[in-house]
Amino acid sequence: MSEPVTQKYEFKAEIKQLLDILVHSLYTSREIFLRELISNSSDALDKLRFESNRGTTILDNDLPSEIKITFDEKKLLLTVSDTGIGMTKEDLITNIGTIAKSGSSEFLKQLSDNKDDANNIIGKFGVGFYSVFMVAKEVIIKTKSYKADSPAVEWRSDGLGDYQIFELNEDIKRGTTIEIFLKDDAKEFAERYRIESIIKKHSNFISFPIYLDSEKINTVAALWREPKSSITKEQYQEFYKFLSYDSEEPMDTIHVAVDAPIQFNSLLFIPKKNFDFFGFNREDYGLDLYVRRVLIQHKNKDLLPEYLGFVKGVVDSEDLPLNISRETLQENVIFHKISTSVTSQVLSYLMRKAKDEPEKYAEYWKEHGKLFKLGYSDFTNMEKYSQLLRFNSSFNEDASGLTSFEEYVSRMKEDQKEIYYHFGPSRSAVSVNPHIEIFKKKGIEVLYLYDPLDEFVMSSIRKFKDYDLKSVEQIEMKKLEKMKDVESEKPELEELSKQDNLQFSSLLENMKKILGDRVVDVKESQRLKDSPACLINNDEMMTSSMQKILRMTSKDTTPVKKTLEINKDHKLVRNMIKVFKANPEDEFINDTVEQLFETAQLLDGDLVDTHTLVARVNKMLEQSSEWYTSVKDIK
Numbered sequence: 001m002s003e004p005v006t007q008k009y010e011f012k013a014e015i016k017q018l019l020d021i022l023v024h025s026l027y028t029s030r031e032i033f034l035r036e037l038i039s040n041s042s043d044a045l046d047k048l049r050f051e052s053n054r055g056t057t058i059l060d061n062d063l064p065s066e067i068k069i070t071f072d073e074k075k076l077l078l079t080v081s082d083t084g085i086g087m088t089k090e091d092l093i094t095n096i097g098t099i100a101k102s103g104s105s106e107f108l109k110q111l112s113d114n115k116d117d118a119n120n121i122i123g124k125f126g127v128g129f130y131s132v133f134m135v136a137k138e139v140i141i142k143t144k145s146y147k148a149d150s151p152a153v154e155w156r157s158d159g160l161g162d163y164q165i166f167e168l169n170e171d172i173k174r175g176t177t178i179e180i181f182l183k184d185d186a187k188e189f190a191e192r193y194r195i196e197s198i199i200k201k202h203s204n205f206i207s208f209p210i211y212l213d214s215e216k217i218n219t220v221a222a223l224w225r226e227p228k229s230s231i232t233k234e235q236y237q238e239f240y241k242f243l244s245y246d247s248e249e250p251m252d253t254i255h256v257a258v259d260a261p262i263q264f265n266s267l268l269f270i271p272k273k274n275f276d277f278f279g280f281n282r283e284d285y286g287l288d289l290y291v292r293r294v295l296i297q298h299k300n301k302d303l304l305p306e307y308l309g310f311v312k313g314v315v316d317s318e319d320l321p322l323n324i325s326r327e328t329l330q331e332n333v334i335f336h337k338i339s340t341s342v343t344s345q346v347l348s349y350l351m352r353k354a355k356d357e358p359e360k361y362a363e364y365w366k367e368h369g370k371l372f373k374l375g376y377s378d379f380t381n382m383e384k385y386s387q388l389l390r391f392n393s394s395f396n397e398d399a400s401g402l403t404s405f406e407e408y409v410s411r412m413k414e415d416q417k418e419i420y421y422h423f424g425p426s427r428s429a430v431s432v433n434p435h436i437e438i439f440k441k442k443g444i445e446v447l448y449l450y451d452p453l454d455e456f457v458m459s460s461i462r463k464f465k466d467y468d469l470k471s472v473e474q475i476e477m478k479k480l481e482k483m484k485d486v487e488s489e490k491p492e493l494e495e496l497s498k499q500d501n502l503q504f505s506s507l508l509e510n511m512k513k514i515l516g517d518r519v520v521d522v523k524e525s526q527r528l529k530d531s532p533a534c535l536i537n538n539d540e541m542m543t544s545s546m547q548k549i550l551r552m553t554s555k556d557t558t559p560v561k562k563t564l565e566i567n568k569d570h571k572l573v574r575n576m577i578k579v580f581k582a583n584p585e586d587e588f589i590n591d592t593v594e595q596l597f598e599t600a601q602l603l604d605g606d607l608v609d610t611h612t613l614v615a616r617v618n619k620m621l622e623q624s625s626e627w628y629t630s631v632k633d634i635k
């Protein structure tokens with residue numbers, strides 16, 4: 001017999017980086033390496049079943065589907081083997097030599113940026129095969145593929161810089177065996193009690209038998225198929241933790257069995273915390289799809305729409321064919337009906353929660369609302385979706401309060417026909433915005449939006465029941481003016497005389513001249529109460545913050561032209577009229593107009609040049625200090 005040919009390969013850079021973190025900074029979550037290996041074995045067995053179901057010829061077809069774990073306390077050796085699809089030499093190089101997961105580089109970055117929290121991050125995410133090097137000083141993989149004529153191969157590495165591969169001379173059966181030579185400080189993983197408890201904790205619901213020596217360890221399977229009454233809260237929690245890798249219990253458990261028209265069981269969970277570590281971790285969602293207790297697809301992304309991606313769980317149906325391929329799932333009518341039904345189960349559950357336990361619903365909203373809001377294009381479920389939305393509102397006590405459209409409508413003024421909202425960076429910014437003043441004056445509620453996404457939500461749903469959703473920038477003043485004022489404690493200024501009214505009109509004309517083509521127009525305002533001036537967006541279709549978002553994408557920074565509105569009943573404006581009457585050319589008029597315009601721009605986030613504004617403020621402060629010292633007779 002010829003000597004086996006050994007080939008040496010370097011690890012790819014990102015694997016070296018992952019190994020470095022795994023080996024040097026993690027101590028408390030080390031046990032999850034076993035979860036990762038068992039999960040790989042289970043995947044390999046699933047893949048085999050899948051091949052077998054579609055009629056592929058399989059080597060050693062009579063082998064039972066199982067996972068075996070053995071240990072040797074003296075040799076510090078732990079072995080995990082399975083009768084799954086196995087790997088060819090090429091498989092080994094491509095699968096074990098690279099990190100295929102999407103977002104893995106982002107994951108690595110998170111890990112190295114948050115070393116302190118690494119245990120937590122590792123625990124929540126599948127880190128895969130390489131986690132074995134947290135506990136191993138050497139690992140040997142012996143594997144034989146299900147494909148008839150591919151030789152058995154061995155892979156070995158100490159996890160430092162390279163690995164070796166060679167063909168095995170001895171013949172082994174189909175599947176994969178992983179021998180783990182434990183580090184001295186990891187000898188606990190060669191102790192029976194410790195291994196057994198790790199399997200029970202992390203892998204109890206694996207659907208293939210796991211034997212420790214010859215004893216079957218995992219006992220519970222297909223919990224979702226059991227009648228609800230026979231399942232304890234602990235069992236649900238255990239299953240959830242197994243499924244999600246979450247260390248906390250779920251916020252909600254939704255277990256449903258449907259018999260007609262299509263049979264399926266679903267067991268779904270809403271996590272207490274959102275899993276969104278990496279911005280929108282878009283790939284990491286989906287439900288596990290089973291057909292007659294057989295896993296067809298892990299993290300299927302079509303059973304629930306993306307905006308319900310925070311839901312974890314499984315769906316199992318009798319009515320789908322076992323040999324259905326993942327590619328044709330989407331076109332399958334039964335699958336489609338199941339997904340429609342699962343989606344409406346989740347939405348109905350949330351509706352009940354919102355109604356019966358509003359405080360708990362608020363907790364849900366704070367965790368998952370951001371993702372949920374992305375559902376604005378789910379037209380089929382628009383009604384439920386709208387009812388489940390929450391916003392902060394002028395009628396809430398502070399920024400943490402939440403209001404639904406339903407509540408808003410129940411508090412509406414008698415002749416109010418529209419729901420109003422305004423967008424801004426924070427509650428304090430929105431609530432002092434001049435646009436809001438007329439609403440305060442009339443006692444009309446305004447929804448405050450702080451998340452740019454909210455604007456998309458509003459402009460795509462457009463209506464709640466019969467009420468149009470309107471940005472406060474786009475209101476028709478006439479509608480509001482008709483409504484009664486709430487009592488105001490501030491004494492109103494006297495009406496202007498006819499002559500002063502004329503002066504005011506020429507002052508407005510003068511302002512228009514000063515501002516030139518920087519504004520569309522200068523007009524008397526009906527909406528202002530406490531502010532002297534504000535800028536009004538003339539675009540009926542789009543709010544100014546929406547315009548800003550769109551312009552940002554086209555890198556256009558020139559501000560949109562707006563109309564400047566002036567509050568005739570503001571003390572400052574009254575004084576301007578007096579000065580204007582005495583001398584229309586007075587420098588004070590010019591400075592004040594510029595100042596009013598620029599502060600209004602500042603409030604809208606549109607001011608480009610802050611220097612002239614600051615210089616002018618300083619000049620005017622200097623003047624008013626003169627006035628102050630003289631009035632107070634200070635020498």
Ligand code: ADP
Pocket residue numbers: 036040041044082084085086087095096100101126127128129130176
């Ligand atoms: P992941 O399982 O997330 O894909 P891993 O690093 O754990 O990442 O594994 C990489 C790949 O190696 C797997 O996708 C699979 O193709 C292969 N693999 C790992 N373990 C086994 C096994 N026991 N049997 C067959 N293939 C395996």
